[in-house]
Amino acid sequence: MGPEFFSLFHLERNRFLYLIITITFALIFVFQYFDLPYGNILVPSKFHAADLPPSAPEIYNNITLLNQTYPQHPFQKVSETKLYEKNNTISRTDIGVNLTRDVNNTYVNFHSPSVNAERFKPLQDDVNVISSNQSSITDTVLPKENKSSLVKVPDTISISEMDKLLLQNYASYRSTRPRWSSAVDQELLQARFEIENAPVVTDLGNLYAPLFRNVSMFKRSYELMEKTLKVYVYTEGSKPIMHSPYLLGIYASEGWFMRLMEANEAFVTKDAKKAHLFYLPFSSRRLEETLYDRNLHGHRNLVHYLNNYVDMIAGKHWFWNRTEGADHFLVACHDWAPSETKQRMAKCIRSLCNADLKEGFMLGKDVSLPETYVHAQNRTSDLGGKPLSKRKTLAFFAGGIHGSVRPILLRHWENKDPDMKIFGMMPKSKGNRNYIQYMKSSRYCICPKGYEVNSPRVVEAIVYECVPVIISDNFVPPFFEVLNWESFAVFVLEKDIPNLKSILVSIPKERYLEMQMRVKKVQQHFLWHRSPVKYDIFHMILHSIWYNRVFTARIR
Structure with missing residues (x-):
């Protein structure tokens, strides 16, 4: 009976241990599912979790959020399309990619529904954000805030990939x-x-729908900027680097913006608590002019100066520390500005002329600043150009042969073809008249990069109603958030310079006429005025900054 007793004892003990282990695992599972923030994945009711791509979760307001990449704008809604032109051009009402197809020489923008069509339930902290008489805001899946969540940029990115x-x-x-x-x-x-x-806009005023990715969203955003936006301008900092605008030359964009921003009574507020944005009013041109020492073979001291400036601001005010500078912005046109601001100002919205995707420019956060060559004798009478019948030159370029692209352009096309007026530096003329007349009488104006990706020729071409041909890989054109650049400009990859003429000749006449007409329409968005006017370049720069802040802002 002894062996039978011990066998029965071992059997019962094993059953008891198995029961204990089973109960333990069940309790752990139930506890994690109901009590810990890892168990509830926020997904649309229309989809199953298995239908979504796997991704590392993020904890937000005690709800696990999928860090997934969307093919469409994360806040997009499915909406109707609107016919704006009689020639079958449809302008989408989503913010998505402007897809164009050549159908019998007419260009149609197709609406693509969002993956995120099903609205999400509001998160706990977002309830009661709006008063009871307003529509409730629904929230979306928010990604992790880290560099690894950003899409890797290839070596060369086309405008459609952009x-x-x-x-x-x-x-x-x-x-x-x-x-x-x-x-x-x-x-x-x-x-x-x-x-x-x-809502889909029917009264556009002086806006032209095909120029925009989504004219309805742009118009509403612009109206809200005029109604809502308040900017706090820091008074700290000494001249000439701070508060001293540079108003002439190729870096004049930053100076004119500074001058008009600091004097603006509609947007500037003295009460920082009411500010949606904070402006750091320094001039990258003055910084280089004042502190750069050729003997140092670098501009480390310029970076050090800006870092000290930010430290001073952060130590004196609480505004910077609340968001680590994410609601601050700067406007800088010098070639060195991206590298000068990539340390302490990295989280700011940076409006940069040197908008190079391979040099740290971040689409969706940073803003491409138009580079405008301002002369002392700039006159409104210089605007425009000759009619098509008098535009005898197919393509024109003249300028300094610096950087890697321009020597290639001249090697292939200088004095090679009578239709291609490609030169180096032109002889000086009063008011640069010879250069301007070439732009006014050419169909296409070639805008190749120099040492950096940006060039004032892009805006010059628009001013003289010459279709810009941009040859600058990885250059983000100005106001890219809202403008459909492919509707009025041609983009040629640097490797395709040998085929430049064949590319331009292959564009149908009807398509060229359409683009040139749109260049005239977009011109109002690239003009400076001593007193800013609606939709001009000052307001467009400020709008892009506002727009990116709206779509990247987070709440506590």
Whole structure:
């Protein structure tokens, strides 16, 4: 009986241990599922979790969020399309990629529905953000805030790929979450909601729909900027680097913006608590002019100066520390500005002429600043150009032979073809008249990069109603967030310079006429005025900064 007793004892003990282990695992599973923040994945009710791509989750307001990449804008809603032109051109009402197809020489923009068509339930902290008489804001899946969530940029990116990258970055990038809540965060959230749900516009005023990715969203965003936006301008810092605008030459964009921004009574506020954006009013041109020492063989001291300036601002004010500078912006046109601002100012919205995707420019956060060559004798009488019948030159370029692209351009096309007026530096003339007359009498104006990706020729071509041909890989054109550049400009990859003429000749006459007409229409958005006017270059720069802040802002 002894052996039988011990066998029965071992059997019962094993059953008991198995029961204990089973209960333990069950309790752990139930506890994790109901009590820990890892168990509930926020997905649309229309989809199953298995239908979504696998991704590392992020904890947000005690709800696990998928860090997934969207093919469309993360805040896009499915909406109707609007016929704006009699020639079958349809302008989409989503913010997505402007897809064009050549159908019998007519260009149609197709609406592509969002993956995120099903609205999400609001997160706990977002409830009651809007008063009871307003529509409730629904939230979306938010990605992780880290560099790895951004889409990797290939060595050379075409303009169509850039469109997709913009959408992907909107989906995968969020600015630093504020350390404490503010009423302005909720105002930005409300603005985002209204822009996303903008009704199709029928009264466009002097806006031309085909120029825009989404004219309805742009118009609503612009109206909200005029109504809502408040900018706090720091008074700290000494001249000439701070508060001393440089108003002439190829770096004049930053100076004119500074001058008009600091004097603006509509947007500037003295109460920082009401500010949606904070302006760091320094001149990258003055910085180089004042501190650069050729004997040092670098500009480390310029970077050190800006870092000290930010440290001073952060030590004196709480505004910077609330978002680590994510609601701050700068406007800088010098070639060195990207590298000078990539340390302490990296999280700021940087409006840069040198908008190079391979040099740290971030689509969806940073803003491409138009480079405008301002002369002392600039006159409105210089605007425009000759009619098509008098534009005898197919393509024109003249300029300094610096950088890697321009020597290739001249090697292939200088004095090689009577239709291609490609020169080096032209002889000087009063008021640069010879250069201007060539632009006024050419169909296409070649805008190759110099040492950096940007060139003032892009805006010059628009001013003289010459279709710009941009040869600059990885250059983000100005106001890329809202403008459909392919509707009025030609983009040629640097490797295709030998085929430049055949590319231009292959463009149908009807298509050229359409593009040239649109160049005239877009001109108003690239003109400076001593007193800013609606939709001009000052307002467009400010709008792009506002727009990117609205779509990257986070709430506490």
